[in-house]
Amino acid sequence: MTALERNIMEEGTKIDWDTFSLGTAVVKFNLPIEFVDAINKAYDENSKNLKPHNDQLAGKITEENAVDDILTDEMKNVFSWCFQNYLNIAKVKSQYNTFLAQAWINEMKSGEYNPIHYHTSPNTDVGLSSVLMLKRPDWYGVEASREEAPANGWLQFTGGDQSPLSMSELRVDAQVGEFYVFPYTLLHGVYPFNSTDEKRRTLSYNCDLIKKLKNNPKEI
Numbered sequence: 728m729t730a731l732e733r734n735i736m737e738e739g740t741k742i743d744w745d746t747f748s749l750g751t752a753v754v755k756f757n758l759p760i761e762f763v764d765a766i767n768k769a770y771d772e773n774s775k776n777l778k779p780h781n782d783q784l785a786g787k788i789t790e791e792n793a794v795d796d797i798l799t800d801e802m803k804n805v806f807s808w809c810f811q812n813y814l815n816i817a818k819v820k821s822q823y824n825t826f827l828a829q830a831w832i833n834e835m836k837s838g839e840y841n842p843i844h845y846h847t848s849p850n851t852d853v854g855l856s857s858v859l860m861l862k863r864p865d866w867y868g869v870e871a872s873r874e875e876a877p878a879n880g881w882l883q884f885t886g887g888d889q890s891p892l893s894m895s896e897l898r899v900d901a902q903v904g905e906f907y908v909f910p911y912t913l914l915h916g917v918y919p920f921n922s923t924d925e926k927r928r929t930l931s932y933n934c935d936l937i938k939k940l941k942n943n944p945k946e947i
């Protein structure tokens with residue numbers, strides 16, 4: 728072994744690297760617990776009066792309620808900030824204006840689940856959706872098999888690129904305060920859990936993206 732090899736292999740000479748991943752990005756923001764607590768409080772105080780959102784959603788979940796009306800402007804500004812920053816972090820080249828669309832909260836009980844789905848908007852084909860973990864059971868119950876590869880209650884993203892050297896899917900055990908932002912078109916879902924009476928509460932927000940026009944085209 729040469730001195731150079733020894734320096735690198737054994738003595739920890741630092742070699743920097745950059746990663747360039749092509750394809751869709753999922754960005755996780757870690758939001759403060761005070762923010763989560765404020766949303767939970769608003770939901771607990773108003774959940775009886777909220778409008779069910781089930782007919783707009785894919786979830787096999789009893790309690791799915793629209794929450795646009797109980798979020799304060801300050802809360803909405805935090806979500807807007809995350810959506811705008813997603814575009815920078817994911818190095819999206821096109822210029823978009825962001826428009827907050829619907830927000831809703833899912834309260835998933837034992838045995839319920841959210842099938843793999845994607846999101847759409849009546850206004851645009853481009854947008855960002857999201858999942859913020861607000862409350863969850865400590866334990867998602869007994870895995871039917873292979874405890875070492877858990878899925879109960881986990882959030883699943885499916886990228887559709889099964890190349891041997893690509894990351895084809897992402898399965899996360901979302902913790903309270905974690906806010907996952909991803910494009911409308913990215914397939915995702917949540918696996919059911921069992922063995923607990925505790926609920927898994929998440930907020931999802933849709934954000935429409937409308938392209939900034941460089942020059943105003945004439946309508947024909």
Ligand SMILES: [Fe+2]
Binds near residue numbers: 844
């Ligand atoms: Fe979704």
